[in-house]
Amino acid sequence: MKITVICSNPKHPVYKYLENWMQQNSQTYDIALLTTVKDIKMAGDILFLLSCSEIVRKSIRNLFSYSLVLHASDLPEGKGWSPHIWDVVNGKNTLTLSLLNAEDRVDSGDIWQKKIIKLQGNELYDEINHKLFKAELELMSWACENIENAIATPQKSDVASYHRKRTPEDSKLDVNQSIISQFNLLRVCDPQRFPAYIEINNQRYNIRLEKSDDK
Numbered sequence: 001m002k003i004t005v006i007c008s009n010p011k012h013p014v015y016k017y018l019e020n021w022m023q024q025n026s027q028t029y030d031i032a033l034l035t036t037v038k039d040i041k042m043a044g045d046i047l048f049l050l051s052c053s054e055i056v057r058k059s060i061r062n063l064f065s066y067s068l069v070l071h072a073s074d075l076p077e078g079k080g081w082s083p084h085i086w087d088v089v090n091g092k093n094t095l096t097l098s099l100l101n102a103e104d105r106v107d108s109g110d111i112w113q114k115k116i117i118k119l120q121g122n123e124l125y126d127e128i129n130h131k132l133f134k135a136e137l138e139l140m141s142w143a144c145e146n147i148e149n150a151i152a153t154p155q156k157s158d159v160a161s162y163h164r165k166r167t168p169e170d171s172k173l174d175v176n177q178s179i180i181s182q183f184n185l186l187r188v189c190d191p192q193r194f195p196a197y198i199e200i201n202n203q204r205y206n207i208r209l210e211k212s213d214d215k
Helices: 014-024 083-089 125-149 180-188
Strands: 002-006 030-034 044-049 064-071 094-101 111-118 196-200 203-207
Touching (some): 014 125, 044 125, 064 125, 083 180
Parallel strands (some): 002 030, 002 044, 044 064
């Protein structure tokens, strides 16, 4: 089976997970991990799109038997950008990961499988990522092993909801609000790419939240 995986940014935290998955499955599948559709050289069986910022046209998708997207929401709710971040910020401790067909309309494809990810409410950014990325790899493996004998389910368009794209300004804390009221925002801020910050007297201060071993 020929598998192609596209993740647009090699600095994205999921990329190393994808590299490990490729190494672990290299004896079973012929796997190519790419950062752009321009590097696709031949047809294959499954195309996986994870954190892919490109629009993958039908002409590319037709090169594969299945073109699949992993989206971290309970579709059709939570279409759009960074759904699991919005969910945590809004206080949810249960995330849903959907495996669906890639289509021209973003996040509109039939759904093959869903996976529930439970949080305790104290996980920080990297810990949330670990649980999410682990679930993504599990769904990728499921697809490779089962998709030819599975049936996808169409989405119900009447219950759809959408998230806008987050910006660095979404990591700004309100200095007049309590820490506890903004704790979920602190938890999900990427300390490297989108750190939490405050502004006082026209000066920006980045804030990093770390767990302490002290009880």
